[in-house]
Amino acid sequence: MxxxxxxxxxxxxxxxxxxxxxxxxxxxxxxxxxxxxxxxxxxxxxxxxxxxLPPLSLPMNPRWENYGKVWSAGNIDVYFVNSVWITIAATALTVIIASLVTFAITRMKWKGSSFVLGLFMVAMMIPVHSTLIPLFSMFNKANLIDNPISLILTYVAFNMPITIMILLGFYYALPKEVEEASVIDGCSVNRMFFRIVLPMTSSVLATTAIINIIYNWNEFIFVNTFISSDEFKTLTVGVQNFIGQYTTDWGAIGATLMISILPILLAFLFLSDRIVEGIAAGSVKG
Structure with a gap:
């Protein structure tokens, strides 16, 4: 009992x-x-x-026209397209280059691999704001100011260390027997990487891609510094169009912010399981 x-x-x-x-x-x-x-x-x-009205009070007459106004009159459609293609291009380059670097560091034997890895890890400690003036000067000499290429190069450079760090644990855990068998079958290093290793790391690649997308989509400092024409601006700086010297359209600003966060929110909701899966897989070594 x-x-x-x-x-x-x-x-x-x-x-x-x-x-x-x-x-x-x-x-x-x-x-x-x-x-x-x-x-x-x-x-x-x-x-x-x-x-x-109180912050959480319903509007007396919901002004859905705020969304139509910012999409047409506020050039938000142009900014949205710019955010999409710049984010995708920077994310794709970062993931591919970081995968190549991680493969070379973890799966190939060569002098200086530990030193190169240390350089990437040290780069994570560099404050973003301290690089604005040197980067502006460099891009100005290369005629890349007010050019989306400057944003893509900057995003790739700043996202490489964190992407490599996430990939490291997963690459260390890959079985070497698969690579040895492919070499015996006459597979080259390039073919082995793209045909065998890269597909095996799909889960952690999804994780790094989502993290890069979130950072690139929400980035403001570099866009505001390097881009001046409306043709290449992204959503994060487009909200400034509704801030005037004497008046500010707060409803339009809210609509712009809502439009800017919806894609990332939906992507995170649908792909959050892949983030957890990839981080968990990359945390197991050996």
């Missing part, structure tokens, strides 16, 4: 513990969603409602 009572008591305690855990997680989720709900209501208001 005592054992039965103890078992039922521990089972009840476990259920209470799980219930409390779920309550805490739900509260945290609601807290995390609070800024998104506030931004949605904010984007549907005019200037008077923004300042007169």
């Amino acid at each position: 005592r054992k039965g009572a103890e078992g039922s008591g521990s089972g009840m305690a476990g259920k209470i513990g799980y219930a409390l855990l779920y309550i805490v997680l739900i509260a945290v989720a609601v807290l995390q969603l609070f800024p998104l709900v506030w931004l949605l209501f904010f984007s549907l208001k005019n200037n008077q409602e923004v300042f007169d």
Whole structure:
């Protein structure tokens, strides 16, 4: 009887513990969603409602036309397309180059591999703001100011260290027997990498790609420094079009911000499992 009572008591305690855990997680989720709900209501208001109504109050007359206005009159369609192709190009280059570097460091024997890896890891400690003037001067001499190439090169350079760091653990864990068998079959190094190694790392590549996409899509400092024409601006700086010297269209700003975060939010919701899978796979060594 005592054992039965103890078992039922521990089972009840476990259920209470799980219930409390779920309550805490739900509260945290609601807290995390609070800024998104506030931004949605904010984007549907005019200037008077923004300042007169409480933050989470519904707009008296939802102004969905704010979204149409920013998409057409505010050049947000151009900025959106620029954000998409610059983000995709920079992410693809970063993932491919980082994979090649990681393969060379972890799977090939050559002098200086540890030193090269150390250089990439040291690069993670360089503050972004300290590079603005040197990069501007370099791109100015190369006639790349107000050119999307300057953004792509910068994104690749700054995302390489973190991408390599994520890939390292996964590459160290790859079985060498597969590579040895491919060499015996007469496979070249290039073919072995693209046909065998790269497909085996698809899960961790998805993780690094998503992390790069989030950074590249939300980046502001380099776009604001290197790009001046509307033709090449991205969404992050496009919001400034609605900030004037004497008046500011706050509803349009909210609509622009809502449009800018939706693609990343949807990508994260649908691909979050791949992030966890890739990080977990890359954390196992040997």
